[in-house]
Amino acid sequence: MSDTHLADKGQTAPPPLDGLSGGVSLRLFATLFLFWVLLNASLSFATILSGLVVAGVISAAFGRHLSFLSGFNLAPAGIFAAFQFIGYFLKELVKANLSLAALVMKPSLPISPAIVKVRTTLTDPVARLLLANAITLTPGTLTCEIKGEFLYIHWVVTKSTDLDEATQEIVAGFERYLEVMYG
Amino acid sequence: MILSGFLDTLGAFVFVTGAAFLALGGLGLVRMPDVYNRIQAGTKATTLGTLLVLVGTALIEPSWAIKLLLIMLFLMFTNPLSSQVLARAAHRAGVRPKGDADYLSRDMEDLT
Amino acid sequence: MADLFLILAGVLTVLTFAMAGYRFFKGPTAADRIVGFDALTIVSVTGIILAALISGRAIYLDVALVYALLSFLGVLVAARYIEGGEE
Incomplete structure (x- = not known):
C-alpha cells in the first residue's frame, strides 16, 4: 500500500x-x-x-472522500496497538457507565460541569474521529466541537480547566495507541 | 423457545444487565439538569447497554453472532457520533451549558 | 431462570422507554427532545432484538440494523436543522 x-x-x-x-x-x-x-x-x-x-x-x-481505514498502519505494530486500543476503550466504557450509574442514583446529583479545551496531535481524519468517539464514551466527557488541533469537551465532573492538565487527563490515554495505529 | 442450558442463562443474565444499564441511562436522562449532561447520560448508557444486550443475544443464539457483531460495530461508530453532532448543534443553536467555565463560548469568535 | 431474566429485561426496557419518552415530550429545548428521540430509537433496537429472541426469527435482526441506521440519519438531520442549516 x-x-x-x-x-x-x-x-x-x-x-x-x-x-x-x-x-x-x-x-x-x-x-x-x-x-x-x-x-x-x-x-x-x-x-x-x-x-x-x-x-x-x-x-x-x-474512494476519494470515504477514506475509512485509509491511514491505518497495517504493520504488526499497528494491529497490536489496535487491539490494545479496543481493550483500553472497553475498560473505559465500563468505568464510564459505573461512574454514571453511581452519579444518577445519588439523590444530591453531585456534578460540576464545564466545557474545557484540549489539544490533540493527531492529523489523520479517521484517527481524530476515533479519538472523538472514544472521548465521548469515556467517564464523564463529551466532544462538542473539533477545530484544528483543539477539541472542546463537555465534562460532567470537571477536574481541571487547564489546557495541558485536561489534555493529559482526557486525551493522552487514547492518543498513545492511535499514534501507532495511524502513524 | 426453550431456555435451559448454561449458555442460555448466562446470555439472559448479560441481556438483563444491559437492560439495567439502559434503565440507568434513562434515569440520567430524566434527572440531569441540562442538555449536555443529558446527552452524556444518554449516550454512554445506551451504548454499553445495547452492546451487552447484543452479546447476551449472541450467547443465547450463537448462529446469529455474525449479524449481531455487525450491529455492534455499527452502533459503536454511530451512537457517539450522533451525540457529538447533537451537542455541537445545541451549542451552535445557543443552548448555554450549566457551570462556570465554557471555553467553547470564549473561543466562539474564531469559530464559524 | 433465563425466562425470568428476559421478562425482567423487557420490563426494564419498557421503563427506559417511558423515561426517554418523558424527555421527548417534556423538552424543554428542541435539543432535549432530540436527545429523548435518540434514546427512544436505541431502546427500540433492544426491543426488536428481544422480539427476535422470543419469536426465534433472525429476520428481525435485519430490521434492527436498518432501524439503527435510519435513527442515526434522523438524529443527524434533526441536529443539522436546529443548528440553523445554512451550510
Whole structure:
C-alpha cells in the first residue's frame, strides 16, 4: 500500500488519488465487500457478484472522500496497538457507565460541569474521529466541537480547566495507541 | 423457545444487565439538569447497554453472532457520533451549558 | 431462570422507554427532545432484538440494523436543522 503520501495530509484536503488506482479505494472496496458478505452470511454466486459490483461502484465513485481505514498502519505494530486500543476503550466504557450509574442514583446529583479545551496531535481524519468517539464514551466527557488541533469537551465532573492538565487527563490515554495505529 | 442450558442463562443474565444499564441511562436522562449532561447520560448508557444486550443475544443464539457483531460495530461508530453532532448543534443553536467555565463560548469568535 | 431474566429485561426496557419518552415530550429545548428521540430509537433496537429472541426469527435482526441506521440519519438531520442549516 502506498501510504507515505498520506502522512502529511491535513484534515480538510482530500488526498490526490484517482479512482481505483489508489490504496484508499482498494481498502474501502475490501471493507465494503467484507461487510456485504458478512451481512448476507452466504458465499453464493449471486451474493459475491452483486457485492463485487456494488462495492466496486461505490469505491470508484467515493474512494476519494470515504477514506475509512485509509491511514491505518497495517504493520504488526499497528494491529497490536489496535487491539490494545479496543481493550483500553472497553475498560473505559465500563468505568464510564459505573461512574454514571453511581452519579444518577445519588439523590444530591453531585456534578460540576464545564466545557474545557484540549489539544490533540493527531492529523489523520479517521484517527481524530476515533479519538472523538472514544472521548465521548469515556467517564464523564463529551466532544462538542473539533477545530484544528483543539477539541472542546463537555465534562460532567470537571477536574481541571487547564489546557495541558485536561489534555493529559482526557486525551493522552487514547492518543498513545492511535499514534501507532495511524502513524 | 426453550431456555435451559448454561449458555442460555448466562446470555439472559448479560441481556438483563444491559437492560439495567439502559434503565440507568434513562434515569440520567430524566434527572440531569441540562442538555449536555443529558446527552452524556444518554449516550454512554445506551451504548454499553445495547452492546451487552447484543452479546447476551449472541450467547443465547450463537448462529446469529455474525449479524449481531455487525450491529455492534455499527452502533459503536454511530451512537457517539450522533451525540457529538447533537451537542455541537445545541451549542451552535445557543443552548448555554450549566457551570462556570465554557471555553467553547470564549473561543466562539474564531469559530464559524 | 433465563425466562425470568428476559421478562425482567423487557420490563426494564419498557421503563427506559417511558423515561426517554418523558424527555421527548417534556423538552424543554428542541435539543432535549432530540436527545429523548435518540434514546427512544436505541431502546427500540433492544426491543426488536428481544422480539427476535422470543419469536426465534433472525429476520428481525435485519430490521434492527436498518432501524439503527435510519435513527442515526434522523438524529443527524434533526441536529443539522436546529443548528440553523445554512451550510
